[in-house]
Amino acid sequence: MNSDKKIWDDFRNGENYALSHIYYQHVQILYRYGKKISHDEELIKDTIQDLFYDLIRTRENLGETDNIKFYLLRSFRRKLARGSQSPNERLELGPVDDLTTRIVFSAEQEIIDKEELSHREKQVQEGLRTLSSKQREILYYRYTCEMDYDEICELMQLKYDSARKLVFRSVKALKDNMGGASMLLFFLSNLW
Numbered sequence: 216m217n218s219d220k221k222i223w224d225d226f227r228n229g230e231n232y233a234l235s236h237i238y239y240q241h242v243q244i245l246y247r248y249g250k251k252i253s254h255d256e257e258l259i260k261d262t263i264q265d266l267f268y269d270l271i272r273t274r275e276n277l278g279e280t281d282n283i284k285f286y287l288l289r290s291f292r293r294k295l296a297r298g299s300q301s302p303n304e305r306l307e308l309g310p311v312d313d314l315t316t317r318i319v320f321s322a323e324q325e326i327i328d329k330e331e332l333s334h335r336e337k338q339v340q341e342g343l344r345t346l347s348s349k350q351r352e353i354l355y356y357r358y359t360c361e362m363d364y365d366e367i368c369e370l371m372q373l374k375y376d377s378a379r380k381l382v383f384r385s386v387k388a389l390k391d392n393m394g395g396a397s398m399l400l401f402f403l404s405n406l407w
Contacts, residue, residue, distance in 0.1 A: 220281040227274050238267060241287050244360075248288060251355060252295060262295045269294075285366045292370065342393035350385035357382050 226233035242263060249259035266287070270277070280286040343351055349371075356362045356370065367378050 219283045220279070223277075223280050223283055223286075226270075227277050229274070234267075234271065237270075237283055237287075241284060244284060245287060245291050248291065248360075249295060252292070258295070258298055262291060262298050265298075266291050266294055282366070284360070285362065285370075288360065289370055338393055342389050345392045346385055346388055350381065350388065353378065353381050354385050354389070 222233050222236055226237060245263050245266070246259060249262065250256075253259060270290075343354075346354075353367060353371065356367045362370070364375055364378050364382075367373070367382075368375055371378065373381070
């Protein structure tokens with residue numbers, strides 16, 4: 216049995232360890248995801264709290280899932296959209312946040328790494344700014360959240376072929392805007 220499925224089933228059956236596990240495994244992902252959609256930190260925190268409150272309150276009536284992260288991201292996105300201050304406000308992904316660094320070997324190496332990271336981050340941010348919000352969003356789901364196309368289609372309400380084409384075109388546009396070497400750095404930094 217898939218571990219996500221077991222934990223979710225245990226949560227639905229009232230096991231407290233499962234709630235703690237789900238919360239601690241996903242709260243940071245939800246927060247970072249929320250920061251990409253909205254810059255209102257209080258709204259993000261309140262929405263996360265509301266999401267988990269609703270999950271606890273309705274746990275016996277929840278459906279099955281074998282992918283908790285996807286289930287939570289989808290629910291969080293809907294809840295955040297409903298909670299945004301203006302009904303006409305469109306959710307839009309912001310620039311790439313922190314790109315993780317490699318292991319630090321010395322103080323000098325740490326300074327060099329930070330400078331290189333800052334330079335790469337600027338290149339990636341500049342490249343991402345040239346993309347539409349929809350292109351940035353689909354790249355975030357595909358490469359940061361590591362979602363498969365079926366999940367992306369459901370979340371973004373796209374057809375399978377449209378999602379694949381949008382990813383391809385987004386990567387191509389990013390590659391054209393950043394140049395080949397910078398593009399390689401973008402994907403390598405996401406793997407670390």
